[in-house]
Amino acid sequence: MSSQRGDAGSQVGDRPVSSHHDEVRARRRRMLxxxxxxxxxxxxxxxxxxFVFSVYIVSDSFGPRDLTSTALSWTMALAGLMIALLAPVVGQWAGRAGRRIGVLRWLTWAxxxxxxxxxxxxxxxxxxxxxxxxxxxGTIISDVASSIYNGLLDEVAEPSKVGRISGLGWGMGYVGGIIALLVIYIGWIKPTIGWFGVTSTNGMNIRVSMLFCAVWILLLTLPTFLILRDPPRVEPVAGSPRSLRDAYVELGHSVSRLWRSHRSIVLFLIASALFRDGLNGVFQFGGVIAKQTFGFTSAGVLVFGIAANLVAGVATIAFGxxxxxxxxxRVIVWxxxxxxxxxxxxxxxxxGGQIVFWVLGMAMCAFVGPAQSASRSYLARVCPPGMEGEVFGLYATTGKAVSFLAPLLFGAFIAIGHAARGGDSNQYWGILGIAVVLVAGLVAMIPVADAVRPDVEHSGKE
Structure with a gap:
């Protein structure tokens, strides 16, 4: 009945009960x-x-709408390309060097x-x-850091609780997003004169909100870095990558080994890389479409964002x-x-007016969270025992492999719409670019088998 995981928290066999309780408390503390x-x-x-700054930067104050929307999409596409190059190896390199927490801390501060x-x-x-x-x-830093963060899941959670702990982090993230949006809405976006006498002149209310976000990030991540610590420095294992170049080589070897032994997992990683980028695109550019195509005010976009996070969180729990x-x-496909x-x-x-975006936007938000959650659930179910670290590490990094695709196609379709129709209100064409990425992910899911753990499948158990 006891876990066979090779860390200190799972080997409780002949130890005193009090020692076991200490280990349980320590693991719970690390999970928190x-x-x-x-x-x-x-x-x-x-x-x-x-929902705030990306909407602000494409407002009329910064230039023609098609120009600012396209510039934003190209920027995010370029950032996505850098993320695709860096995220898959930085986390692996930091992990092999025993510096994951240290690297995560510096990236978070940056x-x-x-x-x-x-x-x-x-x-x-x-x-x-x-x-x-x-x-x-900032987006590059954020996504590279999240890749390292996701790779830590296997260290802080027992194999039987990976999905549960993953959901805890995801749910707390939604709650954090809702609270931050509410504070900014009440304090600076909605009132004519906000807290500390801030007005909307020259975008000051939005700009002060950015300072609030900076302080929030520093304060609320303090528990992470007070609790989690890197292990004592040890000599690198022979063959471990000493540089980012070595990390790229090792990443290729990992994928090659997995392809030979568990090909269906590699097929899923490819499919999830595509549809997860599409899912990110739904949220990334939803606020832009709401403001520029459907005429939402900045306050209206913020209210929509609060509702979107709430719907996504509830739907994720229900679909769980x-x-x-x-x-x-099946949850992912549907x-x-x-x-x-x-x-x-x-x-x-x-x-059709704002009611159209409210109805359809909420519908999309209701399916983004479940697809993301079911993706991690699928991998937890099919991951071969003893390979959790390698497989979840690849999942964390391959999710960034095509992170430039949705922004690139969002901008490309706006450019197509501008060429076809003219004018300066073609942002809604960008949603077709995101749809293309989602279709690609759906097609890639077709050959992926249903989730059955390899040990169960081969034992003949149902």
Whole structure:
């Protein structure tokens, strides 16, 4: 009945009961410390890249709408390309060197600095380039850090609790996003004169919100770095990568080994890399479409963001129960189908007013979280015993492999719409680019088998 995991927290055999209880408390403390990083850094995703700053940087103050929207998409595509190059190996290199927590700490502090620097971006066209550079670099830092963070899951959670602890972090992230958005809405976006006498002149209310995000990131991630520690320095194992170049080589070897022994897992990693990028695109550019195509105010976008996080969180919990009944693969497939249909409907019904976006946008949010959660659940079910670290490490990094695709196609379809229709209100064409990525992920899921653990499958058990 006891776990056979090779860490100190699982080998309790002949130890005194009190020692076992100490180990349980220590593991729970580590799980809480790990889970706190998600809500601690959530404002960068929810506030900055989705519902507040990204909407601010494409506003009329910075130039023509098609121009600013396309510039934002190209910036995020370039950032995604850098993430694809860096994330798969930085985490692996840091892990082999025994420096994951240290690297994560420095990246988190850098993320807070870049969030705070967004305060410098005034509401003028001449500040567009500065805003996009800061946003792009911050996004690279955020995603590389999250890759390291996801790779720590296997260290803090027992194999039987990976899904549960993953869900805890995800749920706390949604809660953190909702609270941060509410504070910013009440304090600076909605009132004519906000806290500390801040007004909307020259975008000051948005810019002060960026300082709030920086402080939030620093304070709420403190428990993570007070609790989690890197192991004592040891000599690297022979053959361990000493540089990023060696890490790229080792990554290729890992994928090759897995392809030979568990090919279906590699097929799933490819499919999930595609549809997870599409899922990120739904949130990343939802606020832009809401403001520029459907005429939402900045306050309206923020209210939509709060509702979106709430719906996504509740739906994720509800679909988690369905996951156990019909299996994660079916949850993923049906979620992708629903998202594709809703995305096409947004394009077709774009002139139907804000009620259209409220209905279809909430529908899309209801399926984003379940698809993300079921993706991790699927991998936890099919992961061969003893390979959890390698497989979840690959999952954390391959999720960034095509992170440039959705932003690239979002901008490309806006450019197509601009060429086809002219004018300066073609942002809704970008949703078709995101739909294309989701379709690619859905097609890639077709050859992926249902989730059955290899040890169960070969034992003949149901």
């Amino acid at each position: 410390g790990w889970a706190m990083w998600d809500p601690g850094t959530q404002p960068y995703a929810s506030v900055i890249t989705t 993320l807070a600095v870049f969030a705070g620097c967004l305060f410098l971006v005034e509401a003028r066209a001449s500040y567009l380039t500065l805003g996009l550079i800061l946003l792009g670099v 129960l369905l996951d156990d009944k019909i299996g994660p693969r 979620s992708l189908v629903a998202l594709i249909v809703a995305a096409v409907a947004v394009f077709i019904l774009h002139d």
